[in-house]
Amino acid sequence: MPDTPQLQAQLAALEARFRQRLDDELDTLDDLSAQLQTDPSALQSLRDRLHKLAGSAGTFGYGELGSMARQLEQQAQARLDDATPDAATLASLSSAGAQLRPLLQRNEQSEAQPQQLDAGINDDDRHRRIGLLIEEDDLASQMAQTLDSFGYQVIHLASPEALQEAAPLDALIIDTSPPGSRLLGHPMFQQAASQLPPLLIISSLDTFASRLQAVRAGAVGFFTKPVDLTLLERRLERSFNNQQGGPFxxxxxxxxxxxxxxxxxxxxxxxxxxxxxxxxxxxxxxxxxxxxxxxxxxxxxxxxxxxxxxxxxxxxxxxxxxxxxxxxxxxxxxxxxxxxxxxxxxxxxxxxxxxxxxxxxxxxxxxxxxxxxxxxRDSLTGLLKHADIKEQLEVEVERAKRCHAPVSVAMIDIDHFKNVNDTYGHACGDNVIRALSNMLRQRLRKVDRLGRYGGEEFVAVLPGCSSKDATQLLESIREAFNALQFSYGGQQFHCSFSAGISACEDDEWAEEELLERADRALYQAKQSGRNRLCRNTGAAD
CATH class of the missing domain: 3.40.50.2300 (Response regulator)
Incomplete structure (x- = not known):
C-alpha cells in the first residue's frame, strides 16, 4: 500500500509518544549511572536500558543517539563479561545520560523526518485477463470457451501490436505453429520481454529447439497440439504468483x-x-x-x-x-x-x-x-487434503458462531466417474478431477475453503453464505462444468457432478453434523437422478 498523508500522521503520532518517553529513559540512565559509583550491580540494569534504547531509537529517527547507546551498551556488556575492574569503562558509563542528551538535542534541531514506506503488495480482485494470440480459429474458439468456463476473461489479439492496447493482461497464450512460427522474433516481444505477463506457448513442434526458444522468450508453459486444455489451465493457474489466499x-x-x-x-x-x-x-x-x-x-x-x-x-x-x-x-x-x-x-x-x-x-x-x-495440499488437484479441509471447516464453524453468521458446506461428487476411468483410462479421469477442482477454485470466493475429500469427491466450506446463496453459486458452477468438453483419442465427452448442501445458520451445529447433513443431501441428489443439487438445512427452506 502506498505512503499516504494519513499514514504519515499516524507515524508522527507514534514518534511524538516515543519522544516523550525519551526524556524518562535518559533520566533513568542518569540514575543508574550515578548508582554505579557505589553499587556495581546497577551495571546490568544500565546495560539492559541501553540495549533497548539502541534498538528503538534508530527506528524512530534518532539514529545518532541509537548508535551511541549501542556503543555504551557494548562497553557495559564487555564489563559484565570481564570481572576485571576497568575504571575507564565505569567512568564512561557513569556519564551515559550526559553523553546521549546532546545527541537528542542535535537530532531535534535537524528535525528528523519519519521514514517513507515502500509500496506494499497490491491485491487485485478483478477477473484474470488472458490474451490469446492464436490464428487458428477453431483452437482459439475452443480455448476461449474453456477459459471462460473457468472464470477467466479472454482477450483476442489480432497481432503483437495489439498487446499494448489490451494491457494489462494477467497471462498471454501464443500459438507459434506455422504461420505463427516467427511470432517470438517480433520486436514487441524482444523489446518488452521483461514487461510481458506470464507467457504460455502452443506449438505443433515438440523439439528441443522449439522448447529452448520458448524458454528464451520467458515462457512458463509449453504445450504441443492437440492441446490438453485442462493441463494448460492448471499451468496457467500455477503461473500466477499473487494467489496468496488472503493477507498474511x-x-x-x-x-x-x-x-x-x-x-x-x-x-x-x-x-x-x-x-x-x-x-x-x-x-x-x-x-x-x-x-x-x-x-x-x-x-x-x-x-x-x-x-x-x-x-x-x-x-x-x-x-x-x-x-x-x-x-x-x-x-x-x-x-x-x-x-x-x-x-x-x-x-x-x-x-x-x-x-x-x-x-x-x-x-x-x-x-x-x-x-x-x-x-x-493434494498432489493431483492442489486442494486441501481430507484432514486439512475438515480442520478448516472446524475453524469456520467456530468463527461463524462467534460472529453469529451463517456458514455452508457442500459435498460434491463427479457422476459416473468409474465409467470415465473404465472407458478413457485413469489418466483421463485425473484430468476430469483436475478440471473440476480448477473450476471450483476459480469460481469460489477467496474466503471459501476447498478440499479433495477423497477420490472424485470434494468439500467446499463457504463462510458467510446461506444455504440458498450456496445453492445458487454451486448451480452456476454445475452448469459450467456440464458445458466443459473433454477429449480422449479423438473422442469428445462431457461430465457432470451432484452436490449436497447444508448450512449452519443458528449457531448450534457442529462441523460433524454439517458434513453428515451435506453427505445425506448428496446421497439424495444421486438417488434423484444425479447432475443436480440438494439441500439439507434441518429447517424449511
Whole structure:
C-alpha cells in the first residue's frame, strides 16, 4: 500500500509518544549511572536500558543517539563479561545520560523526518485477463470457451501490436505453429520481454529447439497440439504468483508498546494482518486465536528471553512450521547464532527500517505459506487434503458462531466417474478431477475453503453464505462444468457432478453434523437422478 498523508500522521503520532518517553529513559540512565559509583550491580540494569534504547531509537529517527547507546551498551556488556575492574569503562558509563542528551538535542534541531514506506503488495480482485494470440480459429474458439468456463476473461489479439492496447493482461497464450512460427522474433516481444505477463506457448513442434526458444522468450508453459486444455489451465493457474489466499498474518511479541505499534502500523499499511502481545502469559492464547504465519519476537524482555518464549511455542506441534524472527539490537554474532539455534529462524538487528521489515516479513510469510500449502495440499488437484479441509471447516464453524453468521458446506461428487476411468483410462479421469477442482477454485470466493475429500469427491466450506446463496453459486458452477468438453483419442465427452448442501445458520451445529447433513443431501441428489443439487438445512427452506 502506498505512503499516504494519513499514514504519515499516524507515524508522527507514534514518534511524538516515543519522544516523550525519551526524556524518562535518559533520566533513568542518569540514575543508574550515578548508582554505579557505589553499587556495581546497577551495571546490568544500565546495560539492559541501553540495549533497548539502541534498538528503538534508530527506528524512530534518532539514529545518532541509537548508535551511541549501542556503543555504551557494548562497553557495559564487555564489563559484565570481564570481572576485571576497568575504571575507564565505569567512568564512561557513569556519564551515559550526559553523553546521549546532546545527541537528542542535535537530532531535534535537524528535525528528523519519519521514514517513507515502500509500496506494499497490491491485491487485485478483478477477473484474470488472458490474451490469446492464436490464428487458428477453431483452437482459439475452443480455448476461449474453456477459459471462460473457468472464470477467466479472454482477450483476442489480432497481432503483437495489439498487446499494448489490451494491457494489462494477467497471462498471454501464443500459438507459434506455422504461420505463427516467427511470432517470438517480433520486436514487441524482444523489446518488452521483461514487461510481458506470464507467457504460455502452443506449438505443433515438440523439439528441443522449439522448447529452448520458448524458454528464451520467458515462457512458463509449453504445450504441443492437440492441446490438453485442462493441463494448460492448471499451468496457467500455477503461473500466477499473487494467489496468496488472503493477507498474511503476523504476530508481534514485544514489551516496547510504541515500537510494536510502529511495526504494526507499517505492516498493516502494506496489507498484512497484524496483532501484538506484550504480556508473555497471553502468548499461547494469542497463537491459538490469531493463528499467525510469522512471529516477530523481541530478543530481550523483562523476566523472559525471546528464545525461551520461542521454545514455548515450539512445544506445540501445530506451530512447528511458523517461522520466528527475532528482533534485537544485539550485534554479537555468537549471541545471534545462539538465539537462532533455540527455535528461531531469522534475525533482524534493530534499528529496523520500514523496507527491511516489510521485505523480511513478506519473504518469510510467503515461504511459510508455500511450505504449509505444499504439506496440506493434494498432489493431483492442489486442494486441501481430507484432514486439512475438515480442520478448516472446524475453524469456520467456530468463527461463524462467534460472529453469529451463517456458514455452508457442500459435498460434491463427479457422476459416473468409474465409467470415465473404465472407458478413457485413469489418466483421463485425473484430468476430469483436475478440471473440476480448477473450476471450483476459480469460481469460489477467496474466503471459501476447498478440499479433495477423497477420490472424485470434494468439500467446499463457504463462510458467510446461506444455504440458498450456496445453492445458487454451486448451480452456476454445475452448469459450467456440464458445458466443459473433454477429449480422449479423438473422442469428445462431457461430465457432470451432484452436490449436497447444508448450512449452519443458528449457531448450534457442529462441523460433524454439517458434513453428515451435506453427505445425506448428496446421497439424495444421486438417488434423484444425479447432475443436480440438494439441500439439507434441518429447517424449511
Amino acid at each position: 498474518r503476523v504476530l508481534i511479541v514485544d514489551d516496547d508498546t510504541e515500537l510494536a505499534a510502529r511495526y504494526q502500523l507499517v505492516l498493516s499499511n502494506a496489507g498484512i494482518r497484524v496483532d501484538a502481545v506484550s504480556n508473555p502469559h497471553l502468548l499461547l492464547e494469542k497463537m491459538r486465536s490469531f493463528i499467525p504465519e510469522v512471529v516477530l519476537m523481541d530478543l530481550n524482555m523483562p523476566d523472559y528471553s525471546g528464545p525461551e518464549l520461542a521454545q514455548v511455542i515450539r512445544l506445540d506441534d501445530d506451530w512447528l512450521r511458523v517461522p520466528i524472527v527475532y528482533l534485537s539490537a544485539e550485534t554479537n554474532a555468537e549471541r545471534q547464532m545462539s538465539a537462532l539455534l533455540k527455535a528461531g529462524d531469522d534475525f533482524i538487528t534493530k534499528p529496523i527500517s520500514d523496507s527491511t521489515l516489510l521485505t523480511t516479513v513478506y519473504a518469510r510469510a510467503q515461504r511459510a505459506r508455500m511450505v504449509s500449502d505444499a504439506l496440506a
